[in-house]
Amino acid sequence: MKLYNTLTRTVEEIKPQNPGHTSVYTCGPTVYDYPHVGNWFTFIRYDLLVRALRSEGQNVAWVMNITDVGHLVNDADTGEDKLEKGARREGKTAWDVAKFYGDYFVKGLERLDITTPTKLPKATEHIAEQIELVKTLEAKGYTYIIDDGVYYDTGKFEGYAAFARLDLDEQQAGARVGFNAQKRNAADFALWKFSPKNHTRDMEWDSPWGKGFPGWHVECSAMSMKYLGETIDIHSGGIDHVPVHHTNEIAQSEAATGKRFANYWMHTNHILINGDKISKSLGNGITLEDIEQKDYSLEAFRLLVLQSHYRTQSKFSWEELDAAENRLKTYQAFADLRWQPIPESAQSADVASTDYEQYLHDIFNELTNDLNTPKALAILSQIADTHAEGIPAQEHESFEAFLDAIDHMLGLRLLQTDNINDAQKKLVLERQMARRRKDWATSDRLRDELASQGIGLRDTSHGPIWCRI
RNA sequence: GGCGCCGUGGCGGAGUGGUUACGCAGAGGUCUGCAAAACCUUGUACACCGGUUCAAAUCCGGUCGGUGCCUCCA
Numbered sequence: 329m330k331l332y333n334t335l336t337r338t339v340e341e342i343k344p345q346n347p348g349h350t351s352v353y354t355c356g357p358t359v360y361d362y363p364h365v366g367n368w369f370t371f372i373r374y375d376l377l378v379r380a381l382r383s384e385g386q387n388v389a390w391v392m393n394i395t396d397v398g399h400l401v402n403d404a405d406t407g408e409d410k411l412e413k414g415a416r417r418e419g420k421t422a423w424d425v426a427k428f429y430g431d432y433f434v435k436g437l438e439r440l441d442i443t444t445p446t447k448l449p450k451a452t453e454h455i456a457e458q459i460e461l462v463k464t465l466e467a468k469g470y471t472y473i474i475d476d477g478v479y480y481d482t483g484k485f486e487g488y489a490a491f492a493r494l495d496l497d498e499q500q501a502g503a504r505v506g507f508n509a510q511k512r513n514a515a516d517f518a519l520w521k522f523s524p525k526n527h528t529r530d531m532e533w534d535s536p537w538g539k540g541f542p543g544w545h546v547e548c549s550a551m552s553m554k555y556l557g558e559t560i561d562i563h564s565g566g567i568d569h570v571p572v573h574h575t576n577e578i579a580q581s582e583a584a585t586g587k588r589f590a591n592y593w594m595h596t597n598h599i600l601i602n603g604d605k606i607s608k609s610l611g612n613g614i615t616l617e618d619i620e621q622k623d624y625s626l627e628a629f630r631l632l633v634l635q636s637h638y639r640t641q642s643k644f645s646w647e648e649l650d651a652a653e654n655r656l657k658t659y660q661a662f663a664d665l666r667w668q669p670i671p672e673s674a675q676s677a678d679v680a681s682t683d684y685e686q687y688l689h690d691i692f693n694e695l696t697n698d699l700n701t702p703k704a705l706a707i708l709s710q711i712a713d714t715h716a717e718g719i720p721a722q723e724h725e726s727f728e729a730f731l732d733a734i735d736h737m738l739g740l741r742l743l744q745t746d747n748i749n750d751a752q753k754k755l756v757l758e759r760q761m762a763r764r765r766k767d768w769a770t771s772d773r774l775r776d777e778l779a780s781q782g783i784g785l786r787d788t789s790h791g792p793i794w795c796r797i
Numbered sequence: 798g799g800c801g802c803c804g805u806g807g808c809g810g811a812g813u814g815g816u817u818a819c820g821c822a823g824a825g826g827u828c829u830g831c832a833a834a835a836c837c838u839u840g841u842a843c844a845c846c847g848g849u850u851c852a853a854a855u856c857c858g859g860u861c862g863g864u865g866c867c868u869c870c871a
Contacts, residue, residue: 566871651821
């Protein structure tokens, strides 16, 4: 598996610490609202990484956290956070909101056929581990306490700026929001935040430093170390996390353990809608429900994701989803050929045999080359194109094996569709007989009837082939 | 202000120092009883200006334009 590593800014061959076993940690969602298509883009892309690794025979331990602790909207805030804000909006507690959207997210993974992570740990269930980590950092002298919390002193961690290649002196600290002036360095971040004096938060816990809640960055370090050890093979996340969240994760983890936190860093780029980023204020946070309401399939959405590379700033539009849906139909028609193999008796003498293994190998090569999904799809389109006339009966088995492997690597659910029913098969046959006796009226009527059931027909030299329309 | 990324044919989107990416849409045609979401053909794409090179859309420099991050963010 070759992957672009943000740590070295080059494409590298992934070498897991324990050969045959790859540990992957992914920064999961903050569950305070419905995820939008941009969020799902990234989760599908992480899924592709895991699928590619497994296709290689790797035993993958994949941990994705669920951030269900509210975090401050800004540094100078006095206690209001996204979860509490969401709770107030919906007349619930932060706990209710986190539970609702957490469950919704997990269901979304299934709907999109995203591989179920080995573990989906919640931040609220790992408060003790987070406190332990802060205690370790405190014992090693990396922390200091100011009025609103326990902070990490980034000045004590050599090479803090290296990962994101930051120029700390030139960064405009708090360019868009104010920050606590007691901080020693602009980049210092909270490890533990104190609850406000005159306000009880929905979510707060006791700690050696006082009642409060963990800072956002601690959870990923604490949970990844708990489940995957002090050094993980691959850490993935959104590109926006590079300068802050991941930089801080590295600083606190490596300060605590003295070991490399992650060997490879994968970052997915964001998508644009009509040239804009997705944001609340623009109201362009399209959800899976919006997609389904417009009668697009979630498989088409997944295909749209696969059509661009994970490191480019891709675009989402209904027109392109439309195009993806059409392309998907071609693939589905291709997969449906498995229900209607051409019997040897009907084959012309010069049936070319297909080397499915070779195609599969080529697709696999593209996927394991920094997840080049657009190229993998180009190959899939190529093979689908050459089989419009059907699959010879003797290749039936290798054809199904091919589709199964494709489904495993890409998650397009090509094998999910059923055969047409017996009544429909009968209609196809009756139409064929009507055609033989040149009864065009009956033939056309039967074709229309099938069409009304969503079955299209096309006539080939060896008989009709049906497909879903 | 600092650190980045990008600019490919109607749209989307790979890739590469010299060979058709691919998909969707369009045009023409073939097959067909008529059809087809079937097949074939087709569009002379790489922002602009210089430079390097036998050869650059691909490397280097500059210009213009777009965009991301520096706050929680996928």
